[in-house]
Every structure is written in C-alpha cells, then in structure tokens.
Amino acid sequence: xxxxxxxxxxxxxxxxxxxxxxxxxxxxxxxxxxxxxxxxxxxxxxxxxxxxxxxxxxxxxxxxxxxxxxxxxxxxxxxxxxxxxxxxxxxxxxxxxxxxxxxxxxxxxxxxxxxxxxxxxxxxxxxxxxxxxxxxxxxxxxxxxxxxxxxxxxxxxxxxxxxxxxxxxxxxxxxxxxxxxxxxxxxxxxxxxxxxxxxxxxxxxxxxxxxxxxxxxxxxxxxxxxxxxxxxxxxxxxxxxxxxxxxxxxxxxxxxxxxxxxxxxxxxxxxxxxxxxxxxxxxxxxxxxxxxxxxxxxxxxxxxxxxxxx
Amino acid sequence: xxxxxxxxxxxxxxxxxxxxxxxxxxxxxxxxxxxxxxxxxxxxxxxxxxxxxxxxxxxxxxxxxxxxxxxxxxxxxxxxxxxxxxxxxxxxxxxxxxxxxxxxxxxxxxxxxxxxxxxxxxxxxxxxxxxxxxxxxxxxxxxxxxxxxxxxxxxxxxxxxxxxxxxxxxxxxxxxxxxxxxxxxxxxxxxxxxxxxxxxxxxxxxxxxxxxxxxxxxxxxx
Numbered sequence: 021x022x023x024x025x026x027x028x029x030x031x032x033x034x035x036x037x038x039x040x041x042x043x044x045x046x047x048x049x050x051x052x053x054x055x056x057x058x059x060x061x062x063x064x065x066x067x068x069x070x071x072x073x074x075x076x077x078x079x080x081x082x083x084x085x086x087x088x089x090x091x092x093x094x095x096x097x098x099x100x101x102x103x104x105x106x107x108x109x110x111x112x113x114x115x116x117x118x119x120x121x122x123x124x125x126x127x128x129x130x131x132x133x134x135x136x137x138x139x140x141x142x143x144x145x146x147x148x149x150x151x152x153x154x155x156x157x158x159x160x161x162x163x164x165x166x167x168x169x170x171x172x173x174x175x176x177x178x179x180x181x182x183x184x185x186x187x188x189x190x191x192x193x194x195x196x197x198x199x200x201x202x203x204x205x206x207x208x209x210x211x212x213x214x215x216x217x218x219x220x221x222x223x224x225x226x227x228x229x230x231x232x233x234x235x236x237x238x239x240x241x242x243x244x245x246x247x248x249x250x251x252x253x254x255x256x257x258x259x260x261x262x263x264x265x266x267x268x269x270x271x272x273x274x275x276x277x278x279x280x281x282x283x284x285x286x287x288x289x290x291x292x293x294x295x296x297x298x299x300x301x302x303x304x305x306x307x308x309x310x311x312x313x314x315x316x317x318x319x320x321x322x323x324x325x326x327x328x329x330x
Numbered sequence: 331x332x333x334x335x336x337x338x339x340x341x342x343x344x345x346x347x348x349x350x351x352x353x354x355x356x357x358x359x360x361x362x363x364x365x366x367x368x369x370x371x372x373x374x375x376x377x378x379x380x381x382x383x384x385x386x387x388x389x390x391x392x393x394x395x396x397x398x399x400x401x402x403x404x405x406x407x408x409x410x411x412x413x414x415x416x417x418x419x420x421x422x423x424x425x426x427x428x429x430x431x432x433x434x435x436x437x438x439x440x441x442x443x444x445x446x447x448x449x450x451x452x453x454x455x456x457x458x459x460x461x462x463x464x465x466x467x468x469x470x471x472x473x474x475x476x477x478x479x480x481x482x483x484x485x486x487x488x489x490x491x492x493x494x495x496x497x498x499x500x501x502x503x504x505x506x507x508x509x510x511x512x513x514x515x516x517x518x519x520x521x522x523x524x525x526x527x528x529x530x531x532x533x534x535x536x537x538x539x540x541x542x543x544x545x546x547x548x549x550x551x552x
Contacts, residue, residue: 134541135539136535136540136541141535141540142531142532142533142534142535143534143539144534144537144539145534145539
C-alpha cells in the first residue's frame with residue numbers, strides 16, 4: 021500500500037501507525053452556522069477527523085455534507101456520515117460525487133436509525149440500498165470508476181471508506197461476521213458503537229483479531245463519556261443496541277452529587293488507556309454528545325495531544 | 331386478491347436440483363383465483379419437474395398437495411404427517427405461504443414457486459392490475475374512489491404531474507395515468523374544488539414504512 025486511497029488526514033494518520041483519535045459534531049436543527057462553527061471549534065487540533073452526523077436519530081438537521089463543508093472551511097477534516105434512510109441510489113451516488121467534489125475525503129456509511137425514533141415518524145423511509153451495499157457502492161465508484169449500473173464515473177471520488185459496527189447488538193455471535201462482511205464490501209476503517217461493556221468488547225476484538233480483520237481494516241473503538249446517571253440510565257434503557265452494565269451505573273451513582281460527570285470522564289479515560297494497548301484497536305472515536313467543549317480536556321488527559329501531522 | 335405469477339421453470343429446477351423427493355404445495359386462496367397456485371397448477375408444475383428429471387435420467391419423486399389456505403396455521407398443520415418424507419417443498423402460494431410453512435416446519439427446506447406481484451383484481455380473464463398498496467389508511471374517497479398511492483407511478487397526492495399525456499403515464503404508454511381518471515371523475519361529480527385543495531404529506535406510519543405490521547382484534551382473540 022504505497023498510494024493513499026483518499027489522502028485524507030485520517031487515512032494518513034492511520035497508515036503511519038499512529039493511534040487515531042476522531043471526534044463527532046452534530047449539525048444544528050436549523051441554519052445556525054455560527055453555533056456549528058463554535059461546537060466544531062472545540063475539536064480543532066484535538067482530533068484527526070470529525071464525524072458529521074446525518075439527521076442522527078432521524079431528527080432533521082442541516083445536511084451532513086453541507087455541515088461537513090463548513091467544517092472544512094474552518095480547517096477541520098470532516099468524516100461525512102451518510103445514511104440510507106433518506107436517499108435512494110440516485111441521490112446517494114450524486115451526493116457522494118458532490119461531497120467529494122467539494123473536498124470531503126472521508127465517508128461513514130450507515131443504514132440510519134428508523135424514522136420512528138425521530139421527529140418525523142410519519143415519513144416514508146427509503147432504504148433502497150443498505151449500509152453494506154452503500155460501502156460497496158462507494159468502493160465500486162472509487163476503485164472501479166463505475167456507478168451501480170455499471171456505467172463509467174467521469175472522475176471517480178477518492179474517499180476513505182468508513183463503516184460502523186455494533187459489538188453489542190444481537191445475535192452477539194454474528195456481529196463479528198457482519199464486521200467481516202463490511203470489510204469485504206470495502207470498508208477501510210470501522211468506528212464502533214459506544215462501548216461500556218468492556219468484557220464483551222474484549223471478547224469481540226479477540227474474535228476479530230483471530231479472524232485477522234484488524235489487518236484488513238482500521239478499527240476505532242467508540243467512546244462516549246457519561247455526563248450523568250440520568251444519561252447512563254437513558255442509554256441503558258432507551259437507546260437500541262446499547263449495553264450499559266449496572267456496575268458502571270453504580271459507579272457513577274457512587275461518585276456522589278455533582279461528581280458523576282467527572283466519574284464518567286474517568287471511566288472514558290480508563291477505556292482509552294486500555295484501547296491503546298488492546299490488540300486490533302487502531303484508535304478511538306470519541307462521541308462527546310453535545311459536550312464538544314469537553315473534548316480538549318479529555319484529549320489532553322487521555323494523552324493523545326498533540327495530534328500527529330503526517 | 332393477491333396476484334402472483336409463476337417463477338420461470340428453469341429457475342425452479344435450479345433451486346431444487348439437489349433434491350429427489352419434492353412436495354409441491356398449492357393454496358386454494360387468491361392464487362387459485364388468479365390461476366397460478368391452485369390444484370391445477372400444482373399438477374402442472376409437478377409434471378414439469380418429473381418430465382425434466384426424466385429427460386436427465388434422474389430419479390425423482392414429486393408429490394402434490396393443495397391446502398385450503400397457506401396463510402392459516404389450521405390448514406398448514408395438515409402437512410405434518412407427510413412433510414417429513416420430502417427433502418424439498420415448493421410452495422406456490424403467495425409469499426405468505428412459504429413463510430408459514432417455514433415457521434411451522436423449521437427443519438424443512440421450503441422454496442417459493444411463484445413471484446408475488448400485488449394486491450389487485452382481474453380486469454378480464456388473464457389480465458390483472460394493481461389496486462391497493464396496503465398503506466393502512468385508505469384515502470380513495472378523496473380521489474373519486476381511485477387510489478393514487480397504488481396507481482400513480484409517483485404516488486402523488488396532488489397530481490397529475492407534468493408527464494401525463496393522452497391519459498397515459500410518462501413511464502409507459504401502456505400505463506394509464508390514474509390522475510387523468512381522477513380528475514375526469516371528480517369533474518363529472520362536480521367536485522373539482524376538492525381536488526384543488528392542497529393535500530398535506532401523508533403519514534406512512536400505518537404503511538410498511540412504519541415497520542412490519544401486526545394487527546390484534548381483541549374481540550376475536552380467545
């Protein structure tokens with residue numbers, strides 16, 4: 021692998037063997053560009069790329085490609101998230117071309133939460149293709165220069181292809197095979213769902229390493245610091261596919277009034293320390309949900325600063 | 331009714347090529363009415379399989395059976411003493427049939443023998459067309475009794491689009507523009523004012539978009 025697939029900063033950092041550190045930023049529910057810039061500003065210099073979510077939890081927000089461009093203008097590297105819920109294969113392919121043309125170099129391919137969870141539950145969903153097929157679509161456009169119909173792409177989009185993996189969804193035994201399937205479909209890097217159940221994640225990674233998946237793809241472990249006991253309870257009970265052990269909830273409770281957030285950060289830092297050493301883990305994806313201003317502190321305390329320049 | 335068409339025989343033979351004891355199961359419901367999956371079609375398919383295997387000098391046993399309905403556990407149960415004798419089962423009911431068989435007989439290999447098309451009716455003998463998309467909230471009364479969701483290529487609620495010409499849809503001269511019919515009908519009924527009213531986006535919660543559907547009628551549940 022001498023030539024880069026996309027030449028994105030994230031790709032370069034990972035290829036150089038550095039422990040990657042990515043962040044996340046949700047676009048505003050409106051055209052509030054200043055607020056977006058302010059949130060993203062906290063991440064500057066702290067992360068290798070910033071995931072820009074695409075109508076996350078099926079709530080309408082500024083389009084992810086537009087918000088990605090704003091981040092790019094602010095000097096941050098976006099990781100453009102794309103879901104299959106809201107676009108058919110025509111829109112998907114044209115948005116891929118548009119995003120690439122405007123300077124986006126990373127894409128994260130997702131199915132997308134069902135609209136039932138969002139603020140337009142009456143909407144029709146699209147799901148013309150699924151996340152697996154989306155990964156394959158981007159790879160085919162990039163490496164073969166072909167659209168889904170086999171016709172030539174006039175200047176293929178050179179994108180670093182990302183995918184998600186949830187080690188905690190069921191059936192648990194199948195999860196690593198689905199990860200393998202995404203890698204075969206064309207994923208260059210993986211960002212996992214937020215990890216809280218470390219035992220289960222270790223087991224998952226061991227299987228992935230046994231299958232050699234970490235040699236075919238960069239796996240970034242997902243970390244979301246808990247801000248409060250309430251958030252932990254919400255994640256445990258309301259968010260599909262989330263595995264929050266009781267021991268963590270107890271630990272946050274035990275921290276005492278007003279100290280749960282700090283305890284949540286401490287747990288995240290312990291996780292990051294372990295991930296640095298865990299075989300097969302190539303980095304951390306920090307999803308500090310509506311807590312972007314805490315990212316510099318977390319990055320500093322996690323010892324991942326300054327970020328490498330490749 | 332649910333309208334289906336037979337899968338190409340070549341495709342079916344390929345599906346079951348590794349099996350020598352085959353049970354073909356028909357259904358006396360919709361697929362009998364649309365001449366695709368009743369006792370007669372079961373016999374035709376079974377013969378075709380036998381003939382094709384004979385040509386290849388391969389051993390084959392094909393049994394025929396037609397159930398009252400394949401979408402009702404009570405009738406599906408009928409197969410319990412025989413299904414174990416076969417290593418492949420071809421259901422020529424709509425897509426519900428092979429699934430009910432798969433659920434009831436988990437160790438059996440079940441294959442679909444037809445392609446389920448749509449909910450519709452017979453225009454005349456041998457011609458069927460779509461009428462209902464099963465959206466879960468019927469609105470045909472707003473449109474002169476005609477459904478634009480199932481019958482307009484774009485499912486427009488505020489049609490017709492600019493592609494309507496000579497009563498035909500832009501996708502094909504063989505497809506009627508349902509909006510052309512809706513407009514004519516509403517004008518005949520002197521209800522044009524209703525059509526001029528803006529129809530807001532529809533809720534698709536009750537349609538397939540809201541997730542797989544299940545209905546419980548409390549008064550009928552024992």
